[in-house]
Amino acid sequence: KAGVTQTPRYLIKTRGQQVTLSCSPISGHRSVSWYQQTPGQGLQFLFEYFSETQRNKGNFPGRFSGRQFSNSRSEMNVSTLELGDSALYLCASSLGAGPPNEQFFGPGTRLTVL
Amino acid sequence: GESVGLHLPTLSVQEGDNSIINCAYSNSASDYFIWYKQESGKGPQFIIDIRSNMDKRQGQRVTVLLNKTVKHLSLQIAATQPGDSAVYFCAEKGSGGSYIPTFGRGTSLIVHP
Numbered sequence: 001k002a003g004v005t006q007t008p009r010y011l012i013k014t015r016g017q018q019v020t021l022s023c024s025p026i027s028g029h030r031s032v033s034w035y036q037q038t039p040g041q042g043l044q045f046l047f048e049y050f051s052e053t054q055r056n057k058g059n060f061p062g063r064f065s066g067r068q069f070s071n072s073r074s075e076m077n078v079s080t081l082e083l084g085d086s087a088l089y090l091c092a093s094s095l096g097a098g099p100p101n102e103q104f105f106g107p108g109t110r111l112t113v114l
Numbered sequence: 115g116e117s118v119g120l121h122l123p124t125l126s127v128q129e130g131d132n133s134i135i136n137c138a139y140s141n142s143a144s145d146y147f148i149w150y151k152q153e154s155g156k157g158p159q160f161i162i163d164i165r166s167n168m169d170k171r172q173g174q175r176v177t178v179l180l181n182k183t184v185k186h187l188s189l190q191i192a193a194t195q196p197g198d199s200a201v202y203f204c205a206e207k208g209s210g211g212s213y214i215p216t217f218g219r220g221t222s223l224i225v226h227p
Contacts, residue, residue: 004157043158043203043217056214090157098213099146099165105157 002026004093004106012112018079021109025072025093031055032074033103034066037088046089049074050097078111086113122201124222133191133225137204137218142185144206146213149178149189152220153200161189161202191223199225 005024013019025032034046045058049068066076072093078085088108094101127133139147145166150158164171164178164187171178177190187204203220207213 042219043205045215045217058214092157099207100163102160102163105159107155107157 004091004104006089006091006106006109008109009107010110010112012114013081014114015081015083017081018077019081019111020075020077021089021091021111023074023076023091023093023106025074025091026104029093029095029104030072031094031097031101032068032072033092033094034074034076035090035092036060037090037108038086043090046076048097055097081113083113085111087111122220122222124224126224126226127194129194129196129225129227131194133194133198133223135189135191135202135221135223137187137189137221139185139187139204139206139218140216141206141208142182144208144216146207147178147180147187148205148207148215149176149187149202150205151198151200151202158203194223194225196225196227199223 007022031050033048035043037043046060047054047066048056052068063079068074088110090105090108092103092105094103148163149161151161152158162173162176162178164180169180175192179188201220201222204218205215207215
């Protein structure tokens with residue numbers, strides 16, 4: 001079956017703009033998590049959604065937000081972009097929320113903020 | 115490919131050797147641990163997990179060891195192959211229902227044919 005897909009794969013924005021990233025989970029998966037990966041900070045958890053509800057949120061400013069739709073697809077939005085938001089944004093899906101549900105990651109969206 | 119980190123610790127081994135990758139975790143209350151593999155240009159891939167009530171778990175060619183006393187996790191890969199070349203990192207998830215994961219910085223494994 002198809003894996004997790006993320007769109008777009010690459011994105012270039014300028015400071016102050018906002019961006020929306022999309023994630024389509026594996027069919028049947030109801031949990032979607034978002035992560036930010038940078039060379040300096042490594043992989044950091046942003047938030048987790050299950051059945052359209054945010055279950056957990058990482059330590060990121062309110063400029064980072066997300067949502068999940070009834071078909072389990074998810075979007076994350078970053079407003080008022082800063083240079084430091086340049087990163088690889090990864091989405092992962094799982095059947096259920098929390099362990100031991102194995103997460104399957106997408107290839108990521110590479111965001112560059114100029 | 116995508117760079118997942120600068121100045122990552124690097125482990126270089128010969129094909130066929132056994133590899134041991136180490137990880138120190140921070141939260142003594144963490145009760146679930148995962149090892150991931152990330153190849154260049156791809157998202158992380160689950161390798162193996164272990165709960166805090168275990169100290170060892172084996173998979174296919176991989177073994178995870180957990181030492182809660184010193185908050186240390188290791189991943190052993192038997193008969194390492196060139197296809198094992200990737201960045202490996204551990205993740206810990208806390209208790210209490212939140213299960214917000216915290217990730218290690220990663221180790222770059224290079225397997226020489």
